Structures are given as C-alpha cells and as structure tokens.
Amino acid sequence: MSQQFGNITWVNGPVIRARGSRDVSMLEQVEVGDERLVGEIIGLNGDSITIQVYEETTGMRPGAPVFGTGLPLSVELGPGLLRSIYDGIQRPLPIIERETGSFIDRGVHMNPLDRIEHWSYNPILKEGEQVKGGEILGTVQETENFEHRIMVPPNVSGTLTWVAPAKKYTIDEVIARVKTERGERELTMIQRWPVRRLRPYKARLGQNIPLITGQRVLDMLFPVSKGGTAAIPGAFGAGKTVTQHSIAKWADADIVVYIGCGERGNEMTEVLQEFPHLIDPRNGRPLMERTVLIANTSNMPVAAREASIYTGITIAEYFRDMGYHVALMADSTSRWAEALREVSGRLEEMPAEEGYPAYLAARLAEFYERAGYVETLNGKQGSISVIGAVSPPGGDFSEPVTQHTKRYIRCFWALDKSLASARHFPSINWLESYSEYTEDVAGWWREKVGQDWLKMRNHAVELLSEESRLSQIVKLVGPDALPDEQRLVLETSRIIREGFLQQNAMDNIDAYSDIHKQIAMMNLMLHFHERAERIIKRGANIGTIHALPIVNVLIRMKEQIPNNELEKLDDIRKTLDEQMDQLEAEYR
Amino acid sequence: MNQSTNQLTDWGIQEVSGVGRVEGPIVVVERAGNVGYDEVVEVIDSQGRMRRGRVLEVGEKMAVVEVFSGTSGLTIDGTHIRFLGQSLHIPVAEEMLGRIFDGTGNPIDGGPQPLASTFADINGQPINPTSRVYPRDYIQTGISAIDGMNTLVMGQKLPLFSGAGLPHDQLAAQIVRQATLGSPAGESPKQAQQFAIVFAAMGVKHDVAEYFRNAFAESGALTRVAMFLNLADDPPVERLVTPRAALTLAEYLAFDRQMHVLVVLTDMTNYCEALRQISNVRGEVPSRKGYPGYLYSDLASLYERTGRVKTSEGSITQIPILTMPSDDITHPVPDLTGYITEGQIVLGRNLNHQNIYPPISVLPSLSRLMKDGIGAGHTRGDHSHLSAQLYAAYAHMQDVRSLASVIGEEELGAVDQQFLKFGRAFEREFVGQSPTENRTIEQTLDLGWKLLSMLPKEELTRVSPDEIKRYYKEPHDTN
Numbered sequence A: 001m002s003q004q005f006g007n008i009t010w011v012n013g014p015v016i017r018a019r020g021s022r023d024v025s026m027l028e029q030v031e032v033g034d035e036r037l038v039g040e041i042i043g044l045n046g047d048s049i050t051i052q053v054y055e056e057t058t059g060m061r062p063g064a065p066v067f068g069t070g071l072p073l074s075v076e077l078g079p080g081l082l083r084s085i086y087d088g089i090q091r092p093l094p095i096i097e098r099e100t101g102s103f104i105d106r107g108v109h110m111n112p113l114d115r116i117e118h119w120s121y122n123p124i125l126k127e128g129e130q131v132k133g134g135e136i137l138g139t140v141q142e143t144e145n146f147e148h149r150i151m152v153p154p155n156v157s158g159t160l161t162w163v164a165p166a167k168k169y170t171i172d173e174v175i176a177r178v179k180t181e182r183g184e185r186e187l188t189m190i191q192r193w194p195v196r197r198l199r200p201y202k203a204r205l206g207q208n209i210p211l212i213t214g215q216r217v218l219d220m221l222f223p224v225s226k227g228g229t230a231a232i233p234g235a236f237g238a239g240k241t242v243t244q245h246s247i248a249k250w251a252d253a254d255i256v257v258y259i260g261c262g263e264r265g266n267e268m269t270e271v272l273q274e275f276p277h278l279i280d281p282r283n284g285r286p287l288m289e290r291t292v293l294i295a296n297t298s299n300m301p302v303a304a305r306e307a308s309i310y311t312g313i314t315i316a317e318y319f320r321d322m323g324y325h326v327a328l329m330a331d332s333t334s335r336w337a338e339a340l341r342e343v344s345g346r347l348e349e350m351p352a353e354e355g356y357p358a359y360l361a362a363r364l365a366e367f368y369e370r371a372g373y374v375e376t377l378n379g380k381q382g383s384i385s386v387i388g389a390v391s392p393p394g395g396d397f398s399e400p401v402t403q404h405t406k407r408y409i410r411c412f413w414a415l416d417k418s419l420a421s422a423r424h425f426p427s428i429n430w431l432e433s434y435s436e437y438t439e440d441v442a443g444w445w446r447e448k449v450g451q452d453w454l455k456m457r458n459h460a461v462e463l464l465s466e467e468s469r470l471s472q473i474v475k476l477v478g479p480d481a482l483p484d485e486q487r488l489v490l491e492t493s494r495i496i497r498e499g500f501l502q503q504n505a506m507d508n509i510d511a512y513s514d515i516h517k518q519i520a521m522m523n524l525m526l527h528f529h530e531r532a533e534r535i536i537k538r539g540a541n542i543g544t545i546h547a548l549p550i551v552n553v554l555i556r557m558k559e560q561i562p563n564n565e566l567e568k569l570d571d572i573r574k575t576l577d578e579q580m581d582q583l584e585a586e587y588r
Numbered sequence B: 001m002n003q004s005t006n007q008l009t010d011w012g013i014q015e016v017s018g019v020g021r022v023e024g025p026i027v028v029v030e031r032a033g034n035v036g037y038d039e040v041v042e043v044i045d046s047q048g049r050m051r052r053g054r055v056l057e058v059g060e061k062m063a064v065v066e067v068f069s070g071t072s073g074l075t076i077d078g079t080h081i082r083f084l085g086q087s088l089h090i091p092v093a094e095e096m097l098g099r100i101f102d103g104t105g106n107p108i109d110g111g112p113q114p115l116a117s118t119f120a121d122i123n124g125q126p127i128n129p130t131s132r133v134y135p136r137d138y139i140q141t142g143i144s145a146i147d148g149m150n151t152l153v154m155g156q157k158l159p160l161f162s163g164a165g166l167p168h169d170q171l172a173a174q175i176v177r178q179a180t181l182g183s184p185a186g187e188s189p190k191q192a193q194q195f196a197i198v199f200a201a202m203g204v205k206h207d208v209a210e211y212f213r214n215a216f217a218e219s220g221a222l223t224r225v226a227m228f229l230n231l232a233d234d235p236p237v238e239r240l241v242t243p244r245a246a247l248t249l250a251e252y253l254a255f256d257r258q259m260h261v262l263v264v265l266t267d268m269t270n271y272c273e274a275l276r277q278i279s280n281v282r283g284e285v286p287s288r289k290g291y292p293g294y295l296y297s298d299l300a301s302l303y304e305r306t307g308r309v310k311t312s313e314g315s316i317t318q319i320p321i322l323t324m325p326s327d328d329i330t331h332p333v334p335d336l337t338g339y340i341t342e343g344q345i346v347l348g349r350n351l352n353h354q355n356i357y358p359p360i361s362v363l364p365s366l367s368r369l370m371k372d373g374i375g376a377g378h379t380r381g382d383h384s385h386l387s388a389q390l391y392a393a394y395a396h397m398q399d400v401r402s403l404a405s406v407i408g409e410e411e412l413g414a415v416d417q418q419f420l421k422f423g424r425a426f427e428r429e430f431v432g433q434s435p436t437e438n439r440t441i442e443q444t445l446d447l448g449w450k451l452l453s454m455l456p457k458e459e460l461t462r463v464s465p466d467e468i469k470r471y472y473k474e475p476h477d478t479n
Ligand SMILES: Nc1ncnc2c1ncn2[C@@H]1O[C@H](COP(=O)(O)OP(=O)(O)OP(=O)(O)O)[C@@H](O)[C@H]1O
Pocket: A234, A235, A236, A237, A238, A239, A240, A241, A242, A243, A263, A391, A425, A426, A427, A503, A504, A505, A506, B338, B339, B340, B366, B367, B368, B369, B371
C-alpha cells in the first residue's frame, strides 16, 4: 500500500528530514526507515520534507527509505472502540503487550479495531432509500447498554442499492452499497477519519443542560454544561488527576474519552484496573463499558503525545455524531503544549513566549472549539464536553498555556496549592474559580429538581466571600474582635467548606453525590445559618452555637448518608430544628 | 583538514579521522556517512586515549557527538571517531551487587569486569501501561512522618526535596537501612524482605559517596548494593549516563531476576544542570531558567522506570534526592520532578533549625500511592482518617501560630491554645525521632492518637465517632 518517496537526510530526535518526491502532501501519514516507524509530514520545502516520527528514532540513519501512505494521519472508528486502551496514535496497547511483552517496542503495526469479532448488525435503512452523510444505516449492540449506531460516512451520499440483512458481521464486511455521483461505494462498519479535521455536524445548539459530575463544588458552584469547556489548572499534587478521574467515573455522560497525555503510567493502570469493577450508578453496568482510554504516558514518544489529543477528540466526535453525550478529559494539555514546543524547537522555529511556538494559541483554540452541543447530521442531539487539565510551571497561572487556555474555555476550576497542603480536596479555590454557564443551567435545575438552585448557590458564594474578607481581619486581630453575627458567618462557612466543598474521592459514600443529596445538604447548611442568625440576634453567643452537636453532624453527613438513603437527611433537619428550638427558647 | 572514512566491519562500525568543530562537550564530525541517531562512539585523541560519547544529531555528512568525559585535549585533525553502530549498552548481572562502578558503568573498585550474558540498552523502553501492576504494598521505613503521613509503597517513585545543608543523605540512608515490606499493625512482620539497592551519585562530593558507602557497610547491606559514582570532579556530561546505567541494572534485577530493588539517585539537580549545559552549547531555545523545553520528558524517561509489571514478582522503588536551589520549590528541577513523581517528601529548614530530625515538612509532602497501600489489611483501618485528621489539625495549628505571632499567645482562645500545644508536640514527638529509631506502624499510629487526644473531641471532624471511641484517650486516662 505504501510507496517509497524519498530518503532520510537528517535526524534529530523525533524530527527528521528527507529528500524525495514533490508529490507527497502536508500532514500525510508516512513510514520511516526499514522498521517502518509511523510519522507525519509537518513541513514541505522544495524537495525537502520534514517529518515528525511517533516512535523512538534511535539508530535511524541518513539514506534510509521513507514511504508514503497517501492518507492523512487518521483513526479507525467502529464497533470495538469501547473498553479499548490506545497509545497516542491509536495502537491498541493490550495487543502490543501480547506481541512485545511488558515493554513497548517500536515498529509494531496493529489494527486499532478487532477484525475477527462478529457483531450482530441490524439494518434500519432500506434498499432504494436516499442517504446523506451521517445518516444511521443500522445498529450494533456493542455492550449491554450501548447501541453503536453505524452511520454513512460524512462525505458519502446517494442511493442505497443494497443493504445487508440482519446478521453477524466483522467490521470489514460490506453492509451496504451506495450509488454516489462518483460511482458505487461499498460501506462497512468501519470509518477512517483524519484526526486533525473536525467531523461535520448540522448546527451548534445552545448549552443549558449541566454535565452532572457528582462533585459538589462543581455541580453546585461552578457547573459545566453538556457541550461546555472547562480547564483545571493547578500545581503538582493539587488534585487535577483525581478530579478528572472522579468526573470520568461519575459524570452523567453516555461516553467517556480519557486522554492520559504525557502523565504517569500508574495513573492509567489505576483506571484500567478500577473501571471494570466500578458500577455506573445509572445503569448498573461496569464503567469501563462506556470508556475509551488513550494513554501516551510521559516516557512514551513525544510526537505521539502531540497526536493523542486529536486521536481522542476525533473518537469523541464520532460518538457525538451518533447522538450521544460525550465527556472528554485531557490530562494534561500542558504536556501536549510542551510536545508542540519540543518539535518546534527541533525545527528551529522562532519561539514566542517561553519557547512555545507562536501558533500555540491557535492550536488550543482549535482543540477547544471541537467541544459543543450540536444537532448532528442525522438530526439527533449530541455533545462533547471538554475538560482539560493544565500544569503551570511553579503553579503560576500567568504562564502562556494557562493564559491562552483561559481565552477558549468558559469554566475555570482553579486548584489551590495551599488548600491541597491542608488536605482540603478537591482544592478548587472558590474565590478564583468561575463558570460562565451558571445562569444558563439554572433553568434545568428548577425544572428537574424543583429548587431555586441559583439562589442557593449565590447565597453560599456570598457567605464564602464574606468569610474570606473577615478572615483577613481575624489574621490581624483574632476572632474575638468580631461581633458574633460575623463569627457566625465564619462558622457556617466552615461547615460549608468542610462539610460540603470538601469531598473525599477515596470514600465509598462521599466519592459521588447525587444531585438531590447535594441540594438537600446545601439546604440544611443554609437553614442552619438562618436559624442560628436569628438566635444570635436574640443574644446567644457564638460559643453556644459552635457547641451544638448538630454542627459535627452537618460536617459528617456527606460520608454518613448514602445517595439512596436521603430520607435520613430529613431526620437531621428535625434534629437541627429541635436543637435550635431549644436554644431559641432560652433567649425568648 | 584531513578526514577519512573507513568502514571496518559489516556491523556498521566505522571510523572517521579528524573532526570539523569542537565546542564545549560537543564535537561535530563532518564526513561521517551512515551514522545512526543516538549511536555510541569512541573518541580517540592523538595520544591514543579513548573516551566515549553519543550521537545527538545526524545529517547526510555530519554528526553531532556529545563526549561524556569532555573534549579537553582533542584536536581537529588528530582525533579519531569510531561509530559503534548501536546505542549505548551496559552489561547487567546479579554479581554487580556488591560492586562499585564509575558513572558509565565501568568497575572502579579494583575488581574484574562483571561477567554478564546480558547487555542492555541504557535508555530502556517504556513500560506498557497495560502491563503494570498498580503498587499496593507499603514499605515500613520506621519513620513516623513517612509511614504515618506519607506512606511509601513498593513500586513508587518518591523523591526527597531538600536544600543545601539539610540532612537528606542521613534520611535516605536511614530509609534504606530500615525499609522492610510492611505488614498490618500488630502482626509480626512478613518474612524479612531484603531489598537490593542501586545507588547512583551524580556530581556529589566524595564524602557524600563515602557517607553512603559507610552507611551501607555498617548495616551489613554492602553485598546488596551496586554503586554508580559520578562525583563532583568527574565529567558533567557523564552524569547524563549515570542514572540510566543504574536504572538499567535495576530493571534487570527487578524484572528479570524478580528482586525488590530500591534505587537512590542523588543529586538530580546536578543531573539537570549537565543537561542544561549541553542544551546551551547546542544553542537550543530554553524554557525556564535556561533549562531545555524537554527537561520534563527527559526526567520522565528516568522516573517512569519504576514500578511493578505483571510478568515479574520484583519491583523498583525510586528515591531520587534533589537540592532545591535557594530552597525554591517552584524551581524547574523540583517543579518538574513533582509533576512526574508520585509525591514528594519535603525537608524544611525551620524544623532543622529547631534540631528536629528528620526535618520533614508534612504539609507540602505527599505520597500519592498511600491511599491504596494503607487501611485494614495493609496498615490499620483507621490510618486514612487518622492521617487526614493530623493533617487538618496541623494545618489549622499553622494559622493559629501565625495569629499568635500577631496578637500574642495569651490572647488566643482556650481551644486555639490547645492546638498550639498539639502542634509543638507533633513536631517534636511525631516528626522528630532519632536517626536510629525504627518505629513499627503500630507505634506510629498510636502516637498519632496520643497527640490527637490533646485536642477536644469535638474538633476532630475527620475521624469517625467509632474511631474516637476506640482510640481517643480521654484526658483522665492519659495521665
Ligand atoms: N478529591 C480528593 N479526595 C481525596 N484526596 C485527593 C482528592 N484530590 C486530590 N487528592 C490527593 O491529592 C493527591 C494529588 O492529586 P492528583 O494526583 O490529582 O494531583 P495532580 O494535580 O494531578 O498532580 P500532577 O500535576 O503532579 O499530576 C492525590 O494522590 C490524593 O492524595
């Protein structure tokens, strides 16, 4: 299939140059050397061709052949994607393991999707029907809960001249024939799509449904919408990965694409070993069944790290096109940006800030623009929510990747090193973080939960920012100098911080909070504040309030009350009222 | 200039006489054909002395070579370069334990070359994430600030972040001496686990290397230790090879010979400086503080060579040591290290001034693998809550302490005064211990509860009411 078009003239790490045919095209996938390492053309200048290579180039020498494939770097899309784990250019890691053992060897060529497995295919469209790109030809039940919708490739349209009967097929077998303007096309269950080109949809739609993550600080204070974009910047150890893992586990998405981009091997292993045993609270199935993993860890080739982000988002778009809601996590986009920088440096391009190439911002924009809530080509609704971790050097948010990212996302979850060292997790700083989706999703809460979520949220945020102002004073003069009403703000805020915002991802009950639990908890805490405020106005002092047994109950209820026993929260409310009534009686 | 090329064997060994340019540790060879990227070279000077190097970049008629032991004395015409046709390999064998090598793996203890049937590429290969086994077995170090608060797990990479003059060497030696495979509190220790130790020194002083050698000798570990020494007066570029050689041996011992290996790398800051030097000579675009943009990937290629794999019983646990320039944790070396390793143990100057040993600052320290290595069946059921509570109380104490420094200790409320007392006791009794004291996990956990019992029960919101009932000591039963 591939043809030699030239020979290597220069090697510098993952970047090589070759001389040869002028017929190759920019971004074409190529194979380099006798081992046929995978690469991509990233520059053309006369007969000099610049290539980034996705594998280690040790031993590569000038004179070695270079082969073209005639196609841009692409991914394979079809049944079999779910439960997979791929490297940055979609090579299946379990199969590489089978071939080369515990260590990854180079020059291994594998099909991303299994060619042997037979899938039970049910046609929907009939012979003679007109079809356009994106239309759903038929379905495959890929997992117990997931219907894989086999679509006409986006760039194909015409008349169906033949449709395969309902039966088991491999993904290579023809399931339909279409008469197009340019002749007859045979369709299989597999599509190839260039990773750097976005897949088309009919229209972008508004975003007013929250992506429920089960993480209280996110859902209640800084929500991201389905189709939205969020960044989690934070110093090392601040909690980016744990937060992203939590979202991957508990978010109410149909599909999760998790990209480990230049991070730790053990973190991917953890997901691989944990997800098959974790049960999706919404359908009782193992979480792995809705998950696709891309793992290009920090010690794997750096150019493939650059590609991993595109591989992941293209897979996400494919699922979106079927009419599903996809959540995509990228950990960490900074490592991706560094891969860009490294390749750019080897090309001796003129750097902009901190050695990053001038096109960094444009690439970030392109990536986040692939998120969104859309009407698909087949008239369904689907979305991709993108959540990118950012790893700023020294934890300093003024650096280029954080700053440029901020321009393209609408939800900013700022992690705070000092909260993390005090073991306040997730260490999302409630003063620095923001969500521009807050107003947009308020209607959904009102409709689904019947509560004024926005009002509660704003009340909590006000208390917390008042607390921050007051603690400045406390730092100078001590808490005793404040009037009791203000000390109550400190007390309620402490309850909110410890009992609501802090959420232990390692605790069986606390790891995931149902939205009804979240609302009820917040309600209780605000109710506490309201009652205590009244009593203090009547002359009770803050010490008596602080000593009420209910205070510790409020702080501990997150770990004590499982999502399916929310009626116990009513009991807590009763106890709260009893204790308050009693106190109030003393100050009548 | 008089360069000539001479193909010696079929294996691709070739020799070139004369070089085009010499700059810092780099030699540019101009008439080299058919050279591979990352190939090892032998550089022979006009006196016939040989040094080794490595190809950093190749063009059609040009190769850029980094010479490990520096270029002093090399001449343009009198230098011969022999390209060896493969990347740098070292012999690996179990007999290398008990031996001392230079920074590129040659014996310097007067003994013979180790007999080895295996030669391994010093760059190694990435472990396939699907082949890893997630580390869950904790290592008891006998040090409370580690075992109780930042538990080390077998197969973890956990660096010491230190500063000039702080006792990181002493602490590392104590960890190595006391490390045993942990068992649940109260149970007798599992069959004594002897770790093989691979020690790599990069640019450290003679007396530091000597200190470690003595420490290993005193604890009778010397026969289980392989030392790779690149000392302060050894060539800086050689430092780039030292940790790779050491890890190559460690991988062989762990994954081919099924051994549990502890790797100590010191001082990573010197390693990074050598990398910066090469990068600057080559005129690469720097990122922060002159370090190359690929420092993260380069460090990852070392630190990620840690862990466990399905096909072996063995493991590699890494304890890299680095000194933070001006105690600055945001400096690129600690910063990028922290982004790759699975936590960090931070040493603090303040505690050291108060003569607290080991001066471990627990708040900025972290062990990310702790969560799966502790609890019932590993250490004890209350461990996770207990450490969270100690963290929370100690963090709150810091706020109280800074308030006290403003308004005076007497002005503090009664509870805050108790926190202050707790904080002092925590630093002296829990963090502080003697360099020879080896505490069991049970002693560490019980000590934690003893200290928490200095605080009113109501303040303890991270531990459960049941745990309080079981472990909290009411004021009357402590006295
Ligand atoms: N929600 C949480 N609950 C409990 N512990 C947490 C939580 N979030 C973070 N942690 C703790 O913080 C540690 C570091 O978190 P994490 O690995 O997510 O950091 P990170 O920001 O991804 O760091 P890096 O940039 O180095 O990858 C975890 O190992 C865990 O101990």
